[in-house]
Amino acid sequence: MSVVLWICGTILSIAAFLTIIRLIKGPSILERVIATDVLLLIVSAALCIDMTVNKHTNNLVFVVLACLVGFIGSVTVSRFVTDRRNA
Amino acid sequence: MLDTIIDVIASIFMILGCLMSLAAGIGMLRFPDLLSRMHAATKPQVLGLFLLLAALGLELRSWVIVPVLALAWIVQLLTAPVSAHMVGRAGYRTRHLKRETLLTDELATVVAAAAARERKENGEDTESNRADFID
Amino acid sequence: MSPVERLSDAKNESGQRQRATLRQELPLLLWMVLVWGALWQDFSPGNLVFGLILSLIVVNVFQLPPVILSGRFNIFRAVTFLGRFLWDVVLASFEVMYLAIFRGPKTKSAVIAVCLRTESDLIMTGVGHVLTLVPGSYVVEVDRRSSTLYLHVLNVNAPEDAEQARQDVMDIEARLIRMMGSKEELEALNAEPKHTKSKTKKISEEGKP
Incomplete structure (x- = not known):
C-alpha cells in the first residue's frame, strides 16, 4: 500500500502543480475560477486516498462538501464576471 | 487471498483516479481557450472521483458507508455540469474565447440575427424581445 | 404544464x-x-x-416551483440508460485525457445548436446534464422557448463531426424520453423513422463572422 501511496502522491502533486501554473497565468478570472475548482477536487482526491490507505472515514463529509463549495464558488463568480480583460 | 485481490483492485482504481486528476491538470494547461479548458476541468474528475470512492468502498468493506459514497458522487454529477454551464456561458458572453479554435459557431449567427432584428425594430419592444431571447 | x-x-x-x-x-x-x-x-x-x-x-x-414529472417511469430503460451512461463517462474521461496529452493547443472545437423534440424542462435539463458528462460537449446557452441547446463540442475537425455530435445528443434525448418522457413524446418518438437525420436545426452559414 505504501508504494501505491507514493505513486498517487506524486501524480497528484504534479497535477496540483500544473493547475497552480494555470492559476497564476490566468489570463482571466474565469480561468482562475475553474483552476481553483480543479485544485479543490485534487485536494478531495488526496483526502480519499488518505482515507483508503489509513482505513478511516473522517474526511468523507468534506469530500461531499468540497463539490458543493466549488460549485457555489464558480457559479457566484461567473454570475458577476464582466467583459473586462485581465479582470 | 481475497484480501490481496481486493487490495490490488483498489490500488489500480486509486492510481487511475489520480491519473484522471493529472489529465485535468494537463488539460487545464494545454487546451487553447477557456471553453475547451472547461471540458478538462469537468469530465475526467467525475470518473476520477468515482474510482477513488470505489477504492475507498473496497478497502473499508462496510455497507454503511456505501450511501455516503454514492451521495458524494451524485452530488458531483449534479453540480459539475451546472458549474460548467455557468462558467461557459459567462465566458461566451464576455467573449473569453478564441474564434480561430472554433470550427463553426451557430450561436453567433443567432445572436447576430437577434441583434439585427433589434436594430430594425428599434422601438419600445426591443428591450423585452432581447430579454426573452437571452434569459 | x-x-x-x-x-x-x-x-x-x-x-x-x-x-x-x-x-x-x-x-x-x-x-x-x-x-x-x-x-x-x-x-x-x-x-x-x-x-x-x-x-x-x-x-x-424555501419554496421552489414544482418539477413536473410525466408520471411514466420505465425501470428497465433506466437500468440500460445508467449502464450506457457509466460507460460513456469512462469513454469521455479517456478521450479528454488523450486530447489533452497528444493534441493540446491544436484542438479544434465548435458551438452548435441542437433543437430538441421535447418541451419538458425536466428532460431538457436531463439532456444538458448527461451530455456534459459524456464525450465531447457541454451546454453554453439554452433557449427554453424553442427547446434549443447551444453546445460547445470539443474535437470537431470537420462538419461531419458536428453532425455526429448533434445525432448523439438526439440519441441521449431519445433514451431519456423512453425512460421518463410523457406518453405523447414517446409516441412521437416511436413514430419517427429510424436512422434519419431527425429534427435537427440547420442554420445557414451566412452571417458568420
Whole structure:
C-alpha cells in the first residue's frame, strides 16, 4: 500500500502543480475560477486516498462538501464576471 | 487471498483516479481557450472521483458507508455540469474565447440575427424581445 | 404544464410561483430523507423520521416551483440508460485525457445548436446534464422557448463531426424520453423513422463572422 501511496502522491502533486501554473497565468478570472475548482477536487482526491490507505472515514463529509463549495464558488463568480480583460 | 485481490483492485482504481486528476491538470494547461479548458476541468474528475470512492468502498468493506459514497458522487454529477454551464456561458458572453479554435459557431449567427432584428425594430419592444431571447 | 403556461409562470414577476402539491414534492422529500440518512450513516427509523420532519420544514420554508414529472417511469430503460451512461463517462474521461496529452493547443472545437423534440424542462435539463458528462460537449446557452441547446463540442475537425455530435445528443434525448418522457413524446418518438437525420436545426452559414 505504501508504494501505491507514493505513486498517487506524486501524480497528484504534479497535477496540483500544473493547475497552480494555470492559476497564476490566468489570463482571466474565469480561468482562475475553474483552476481553483480543479485544485479543490485534487485536494478531495488526496483526502480519499488518505482515507483508503489509513482505513478511516473522517474526511468523507468534506469530500461531499468540497463539490458543493466549488460549485457555489464558480457559479457566484461567473454570475458577476464582466467583459473586462485581465479582470 | 481475497484480501490481496481486493487490495490490488483498489490500488489500480486509486492510481487511475489520480491519473484522471493529472489529465485535468494537463488539460487545464494545454487546451487553447477557456471553453475547451472547461471540458478538462469537468469530465475526467467525475470518473476520477468515482474510482477513488470505489477504492475507498473496497478497502473499508462496510455497507454503511456505501450511501455516503454514492451521495458524494451524485452530488458531483449534479453540480459539475451546472458549474460548467455557468462558467461557459459567462465566458461566451464576455467573449473569453478564441474564434480561430472554433470550427463553426451557430450561436453567433443567432445572436447576430437577434441583434439585427433589434436594430430594425428599434422601438419600445426591443428591450423585452432581447430579454426573452437571452434569459 | 403547457409551454404557454410555463412561459407565463417564468415571466411572472410578482414573486408568486405556482405552489407545488404534496404529491409533486414526494420525490424531492424522499431524496432529502435519503441524503439525511446517508450523511448520518444511520438508516434507523427514528433518524429517518427526524429527517422527514426537517425536509418538510425545508420544503415549506424555501419554496421552489414544482418539477413536473410525466408520471411514466420505465425501470428497465433506466437500468440500460445508467449502464450506457457509466460507460460513456469512462469513454469521455479517456478521450479528454488523450486530447489533452497528444493534441493540446491544436484542438479544434465548435458551438452548435441542437433543437430538441421535447418541451419538458425536466428532460431538457436531463439532456444538458448527461451530455456534459459524456464525450465531447457541454451546454453554453439554452433557449427554453424553442427547446434549443447551444453546445460547445470539443474535437470537431470537420462538419461531419458536428453532425455526429448533434445525432448523439438526439440519441441521449431519445433514451431519456423512453425512460421518463410523457406518453405523447414517446409516441412521437416511436413514430419517427429510424436512422434519419431527425429534427435537427440547420442554420445557414451566412452571417458568420
